[in-house]
Amino acid sequence: MTSTSDLTTKKLMFRKILIANRGEIALRIIRTCKEMGIRTVAVYSTADKDSLHVKFADEAVCIGKPPGVDSYLNIPHIMAAAEITNADAIHPGYGFLAENAKFAQICTDHKIKFIGPTPEMINSMGDKITAKETMIKAGVPVVPGIEGLLQDVAHAKRAASELGYPIILKATAGGGGKGMRVVFEEGEIEKSFGNAKIEAAASFKNDGIYMEKFVEEPRHIEIQIAGDQFGNICHLSERDCSIQRRHQKLIEESPSPFMTKELRERMGEAAIKAASAISYESVGTVEFLVDKHRNFYFMEMNTRIQVEHCVTEEVINYDLIKEQIKIAAGEKISGRNYYPQMHAIECRINAEDPYNDFRPSPGRITVLHQPGGHGVRVDSHAYAGYVIPQYYDSMIGKLITMAQTREEAINTMSRALSEYVIEGIKTTIPFHQQLMQNKDFREGNFTTKFLEGFTML
Numbered sequence: 001m002t003s004t005s006d007l008t009t010k011k012l013m014f015r016k017i018l019i020a021n022r023g024e025i026a027l028r029i030i031r032t033c034k035e036m037g038i039r040t041v042a043v044y045s046t047a048d049k050d051s052l053h054v055k056f057a058d059e060a061v062c063i064g065k066p067p068g069v070d071s072y073l074n075i076p077h078i079m080a081a082a083e084i085t086n087a088d089a090i091h092p093g094y095g096f097l098a099e100n101a102k103f104a105q106i107c108t109d110h111k112i113k114f115i116g117p118t119p120e121m122i123n124s125m126g127d128k129i130t131a132k133e134t135m136i137k138a139g140v141p142v143v144p145g146i147e148g149l150l151q152d153v154a155h156a157k158r159a160a161s162e163l164g165y166p167i168i169l170k171a172t173a174g175g176g177g178k179g180m181r182v183v184f185e186e187g188e189i190e191k192s193f194g195n196a197k198i199e200a201a202a203s204f205k206n207d208g209i210y211m212e213k214f215v216e217e218p219r220h221i222e223i224q225i226a227g228d229q230f231g232n233i234c235h236l237s238e239r240d241c242s243i244q245r246r247h248q249k250l251i252e253e254s255p256s257p258f259m260t261k262e263l264r265e266r267m268g269e270a271a272i273k274a275a276s277a278i279s280y281e282s283v284g285t286v287e288f289l290v291d292k293h294r295n296f297y298f299m300e301m302n303t304r305i306q307v308e309h310c311v312t313e314e315v316i317n318y319d320l321i322k323e324q325i326k327i328a329a330g331e332k333i334s335g336r337n338y339y340p341q342m343h344a345i346e347c348r349i350n351a352e353d354p355y356n357d358f359r360p361s362p363g364r365i366t367v368l369h370q371p372g373g374h375g376v377r378v379d380s381h382a383y384a385g386y387v388i389p390q391y392y393d394s395m396i397g398k399l400i401t402m403a404q405t406r407e408e409a410i411n412t413m414s415r416a417l418s419e420y421v422i423e424g425i426k427t428t429i430p431f432h433q434q435l436m437q438n439k440d441f442r443e444g445n446f447t448t449k450f451l452e453g454f455t456m457l
């Protein structure tokens with residue numbers, strides 16, 4: 001970064017940001033950069049040469065072949081693209097390198113600002129046992145469990161009878177449900193422990209397993225937080241992400257229909273405590289499990305911008321990408337907490353067949369009409385003629401609706417879904433249409449188990 005005056009201590013805003021990602025989030029970041037007067041560099045794999053993020057960025061650099069390891073996960077290729085385009089910062093988006101501490105360190109070593117937390121902050125939340133120990137010390141409620149790693153099957157059996165069944169085995173390197181097993185009785189524990197270890201080793205090259213009491217039929221409620229370089233940390237209220245299928249979120253909303261003013265205050269304070277414990281800087285999310293008695297427990301912290309950040313943006317009227325960039329550039333945040341002024345719901349539009357076990361449905365979009373009108377936001381990189389590659393995740397867009405009340409936001413969603421036309425591929429639109437008519441969903445009566453009992457008509 002060049003300074004116009006040697007006397008000023010105010011850091012300058014970035015001139016050029018490289019976006020180390022693809023799809024809708026790359027486009028989302030480019031949009032905010034344009035509004036901020038920041039130049040953008042897109043990187044793309046050969047499978048994405050006709051992608052919108054490539055067309056809408058000021059510059060674009062091809063970084064390799066379609067598989068992630070050859071392109072969006074290839075650190076040398078991305079660093080080379082940043083150097084030749086003279087980018088002064090890199091935004092990692094979500095997924096790919098967003099929570100890769102090594103990548104964040106390499107950016108710093110090259111005097112390129114990583115728009116996100118420091119490698120130390122990423123690492124402290126990446127290992128789940130370490131994260132949990134940090135939360136216990138900070139006074140954030142966690143699920144009762146056994147301290148540290150399980151040594152062997154005998155240790156697991158002793159620990160489980162101490163805690164009482166059902167218990168859950170989790171991978172310390174985990175997240176997203178991989179290497180996780182619920183165990184209801186001692187007879188199952190040997191097999192479950194073995195399988196969890198094998199799965200964790202295969203997924204994370206780390207077979208460390210720990211144990212917690214299993215919380216039955218919980219809600220997944222997460223708190224958005226933001227922290228700056230001056231130690232100010234605030235919360236931006238919650239998102240309810242309970243509607244998931246095989247650990248893939250399909251719907252998110254804010255506020256949570258299960259939330260009370262008092263619970264929001266307590267969870268918001270706990271999330272601030274969690275972020276403060278690691279002196280967190282950037283935007284982030286603290287995930288909680290909430291049981292039927294409204295007890296809440298720290299689950300994990302995501303040290304990145306998330307897919308579902310948009311629902312928070314709409315209910316508090318705040319551009320989270322802009323704040324994330326400003327924080328990285330050294331600006332101060334207001335320091336106050338933010339509370340929902342609206343209701344927003346997000347449906348993930350995936351190229352998947354909901355009538356066929358959500359099987360991926362890549363291919364060419366032949367016809368596309370996206371909904372609009374009052375209370376409707378579409379974040380998508382799709383266009384008519386666009387070919388969805390088979391190499392990446394199947395999300396092709398997010399449909400977000402907002403209104404004064406939850407019922408109105410649902411009705412707007414139904415209306416918007418009925419306008420959405422995507423031909424050539426199968427999508428999750430019919431699933432969302434049916435969900436919007438579901439009585440339990442409309443009444444806010446759902447937990448993480450909701451979709452296990454949901455079938456397409």
Ligand code: MV4
Pocket residue numbers: 143168175176177212213214215216218219220241242244247289299300448
């Ligand atoms: C749990 C749990 C019940 N009890 N932990 C799933 C992903 C990983 N981040 C943690 N997960 C869970 N941890 C205890 N002690 C239930 C889940 C869980 C879940 C959590 C949030 C959203 C959807 C879920 C679906 C199945 C299991």
